Amino acid sequence: MKKMFKTFAALILIQVAFAGTISLIAQDKAGKAEKVKTMKCWASMTCANCQAKIEKNIAYEKGVKDLVVDLPSKIVTITYRTDKTSPEKLEKAIQKLGFKTETVVEKK
Amino acid sequence: MKHKIYLLSLLILIPIASMAQLVSGTVFETIESKKSPVPGVNVHWSGSQIGTTTDAQGKFQLFKPDTYSQLVFSFVGYKSDTVSIPGAAAGLEIMLIPGQELAEVRIVQRNPGAHIDRLAPIQTEKITYAELCKAACCNLAESFTTNASVDAYYSNAVTGARQIRLLGLDGIYVQLLTENIPTMRGVASSYGLSFFPGPWMEGIMISKGTASVKNGYESIAGQINVEYLKPNTADKLLLNLFLSNAGRKEGNLATSVKFNDHLSTAVLAHFSDDQQKEDHNGDSFLDEPLYRQYNVLNRWYFSNENIRMHAGVRLLKEDRYSGQMDFDQTQPRDVEHPYGIGINTKRVEGFLKLGYVFNNELNSSFGSINSLSYHDQQSFYGIRNYSGKQFNYYLNLMYQTDIVNSKHTLVSGFSFNLDNYDESLDSLVSGRDERVPGVYSEYSFKPSEHFNVLAGMRLDYHNLYGLMFTPRIHARFDIEGHTHFRLSAGKGYRSPMVIAENNHFLANSRRIILEPSLRQEEAWNFGLNITHYVPIGIQPLAISGEVYRTSFLEQVIVDLDSSVDEVRFSNLDGKSFSNNYQVELTGQFIRGLETKVAFRYTDVRYTFQGDLIEKPLISRYKGLFVASYQTPLKKWQFDLTCQFNGPGRIPSTAANGEMHSMPDSFDAYTIINSQITKYFRTWDLYLGVENLTDFRQMHGVIAGDQPFGDHFDSSLIWGPLHGRKIYVGFRYRIEREEEE
Structure with missing residues (x-):
């Protein structure tokens, strides 16, 4: 019983340590300032495969710093370096994968 | 702040x-x-x-x-x-x-997103392709390292045969399916898990408790369904190469061709080889067997407006050798020469699945499954010879239709299973024919999104055991979509094939004693699962708690306690049960970092000489911690899995004398696996380590120096036999062009 408890405690400890390390790394990255901008575009995705395809390919486009592909809303959010690429280039890259795209202008 | x-x-x-x-x-x-x-x-x-x-x-x-x-x-x-x-x-x-x-x-259609699993009435855990990529996962036995419910273990110290356990019950109580076709039963069950190459898999579905009656009466502890890559959706090409420091070399190739919108085909091929002799624990026996496996599947898919068809053929050949380090296949097999083990397997499989969809208001469809397999195992364990051949034919015809509206669905069908066994153990020859026709019906009632019930029953007639009635029910309801309750209750049966399923006991000096008429195994299973989703973090935090109880009415007890010189198989006389309590937390608090913490307590007992005793060689509890971090662009992935296995009982070996005995229990131990993956646009590279702390069960073999003597025993295994393993792998793929 004691051992069981110990095991459980160890489990929690490891998790806290792991999460701590990762968040430190994440913070460190966020600290660096670069000329980055975020764009949103709508892509004609229909399934998880399409999502994977965009994630897989756009991540390797020049200047892409971050990427969120949301399948339910079909919205692709790309954070990019302004000196290396542009929204037009990125949208073209998505079209090249066989998707139709539309630039999203958020109302508000 | x-x-x-x-x-x-x-x-x-x-x-x-x-x-x-x-x-x-x-x-x-x-x-x-x-x-x-x-x-x-x-x-x-x-x-x-x-x-x-x-x-x-x-x-x-x-x-x-x-x-x-x-x-x-x-x-x-x-x-x-x-x-x-x-x-x-x-x-x-x-x-x-x-x-x-x-x-x-x-x-016409609304994209359901990720809700399907939440709404299924049967508690189902899915191990996706992405999950499989978190560890080496070379075959099915190795695919459960990140899953809290399933344990993989070695069945003995010398054959390298891996088995799984679900709800504390041995793999034979888990129905194994490939794409809903029962597979690797009987003669194939001892080594079957290594015949499912990991890179062929698209995903694995694990359902605990008795499963749907559509697949038969056999699932008692649960069901594991493996889905392979499909011709119509797979990448054009997938190449995987794997190498470990233990000498395992593997190559996998999956390629698919789409001829037109209707017809496509895929070839999945696997080759693995290990010829490196190693004995790190100094027991004079190889830590892992030498083997070579060839495995090829060719499958076809056809679809048009109404018809869906899957068909395929698979060929498999595996040669496995083990035993003492000095054993050589060319030597004569007698007590004068080193102890050797040889297992040569050949298997042929064919399947045809047809689906016909009627374009009517009631979503009616008709489906049929035909499957044929022939399995041939020729083996020797020292001076013992075992040969097992099994021919299986399986037919399942089903008709599904809504009644009145889509709230009521009925699936009814007929199934037929034929098994022809041809076995010999030394001079003892036995044959057996099993023919089981059956009918079933399953009714699904979904009055709302928040409640559904699946009630099924089947009636089968077994030519040896007679009539079997299998009722099963699953219910699910949720409170405002965030707290889900699942209940299940049902019965399951199984015909024991004692020698085939317990082949690993041949690698020791224990005499095999069979009770003259072993009855068919029969059990009830009850389960309750509560899952609560808390909307914190990037993905909702899932907290689940569950209780499962399996209670046997009839069971074949594997008795290692009566005598150190024997392994007895006898009918259960009294109670036998397995109780499982599990809690699990899965969440993502930091973007890209998924964590899972799980704890399971298992209590498996059966009646032995009038007393309820604990099942040996099983850890009483298991703790699991899984963390997976993916960088925002998914170019790097870091995985860590820690398994904390509890202590358990070892059957007494005191009668062997001090020289050849083990303690009567084993202590808790920890296994840590880790992997780093680097993704490129078309290829991935991974480097990993299994059993980082190099923990091993020492003394896996009793009296290994006298394998032909009275005390030799390799079956008392509770922990890993192989220490730290480092591996590298490579995946290359050519994606299918999207045709719009």
Whole structure:
């Protein structure tokens, strides 16, 4: 019983340590300032495969710093370096994968 | 600090909230029974000025204000109509019907997203392809390292045979399926798990407790269904190479060709080889067997408006050698020479699955499954010889239809299973024919999104054991979508094939004693699972708690306690049960970092000489911690899995004398696995380590120096036999071009 408890405690400890390390790394990255901008575009995705395809390919486009592909809303959010690429280039890259795209202008 | 946290949570929530408001889809009309997009259709929220028009491809998207929920579609020549949109929706397909009188707008399809699993009445855990990529996962036995419910273990110290356990019960109580076809039963069960190459798999579904009656009466502890890559969806090419420092070399190739919209084919091939002799624990026996496996599957897929067809053929050959380090296959097999083990397996499989969809209001469909397999195992364990051949034919015909409306669905069918066994152990020859026709019916009732029931029963007639009645029920309900309750109860049966399923006992000096008439195994299983989703973090935190109890009415007890010189197989006389209590937390608090913490307590007992005793060689508990971090662009992935295995009982070996005995229990131990993956656009590279702390069960073999003597025993295994293993792997793929 004691051992069981110990095991459980160890489990929690490891998790806290792991999460701590990762968040430190994440913070460190966020600290660096670069000329980055975020764009949103709508892509004609229909399934998880399409999502994977965009994630897989756009991540390797020049200047892409971050990427969120949301399948339910079909919205692709790309954070990019302004000196290396542009929204037009990125949208073209998505079209090249066989998707139709539309630039999203958020109302508000 | 507090403000920072608020700000952070706001930042996280804002994009989610604004995205959730988006509604998109396509408007079609039917021209000569073909769907054709309609451009220029006016789309607006009823009672507002907010709207848009469809583009040249008939597509539209607009944001949904909170105050409006009625979306109006209007176009000249079509009657305008209104669709109720309660929340965010994507991929809507709107069918406009021309003419004034027939005008109707119908939602043909709505993308269900990730809700399916949450709504299934049977508690099902899915191990996805991505999950399989978190560890080496060379075959099915190794695919469960990140899963808390399934344990993989070695069945003995010398053959390298791996088995799984679910709910504390041995793999034979888990029904194994490939794409809903029962597989690796009987003679194939001892080594079967290594015949499922990991890279062929698209996913694995694990359901605990008795499963659907559609697949037969056999699942007692649960069901594991393996889905392989499909010709119509697989990548054009997938190449995987793997190498470990223990000498394992593997190559996997999956390639698919799509001839046209209807017909496609895929070839999945696997080769693995290990010829490196190692003995790290100094027991004079190889730590892992030498083996070579060839495994090829060719499958075809055909579909048109009404028909779906899957068909395939698989060929498998494996040669496995083990035993003492000095053993050589060319030596004569007698007590004068080193102890050797040889297991030569050949297997042929063929399957044909047909589905016919009737285009009617009741979503009726007819399906048939035909499967044939022939399994041949020729083996020797020292001076013992075992040969097992099994021919199996399986037929399943099913008809599914809604009754009145889609709230009521009925699946009924007929199944037939034929097994022909031909076995010999030394001079003892035995044959057996099993023929089991059966009928089943399963009714599904879904009055709302929050409640559904699946009730099934089947009646089978076994030519040796007679009539079997199998009732099973599963129910699910949720409270406002965030707390889900699942209940299951049901019965299962199994015909024991003692020697085939316990082949590993041949690698020791224990005499095998069989009770003259072993009865068919029979058990009840009851389960309760509560899962609560808490909307914190990037993905909702899932907290689940579950209790499963399996209670045997009839069971074949594997008795290692009566005598150190024997292994007895006898009918259960009294009670036998397995109780499982498990809690699991899965969440993602930091983007890209998924964590899972699970704890399971297992209590497996059976009656032995009038007393309830604990099943030996099973850890009483298991703790699991899994962390997986993926960088934002998914170029790097870091995985860590820690398994904490509890202590357990070892059958007494005191009668062997001090020289050849083990303690009567084993202590808790920890296994840590880790892997780093680097993704490139078309290829991945991974480097990993299994059993990082190099923990091993020492003394896996009793009296290994006298393998032909009275005390030799290799079956008392509770822990890993192989220490730290380092591996590298490579995956290359050519994706399929998207045809629109």
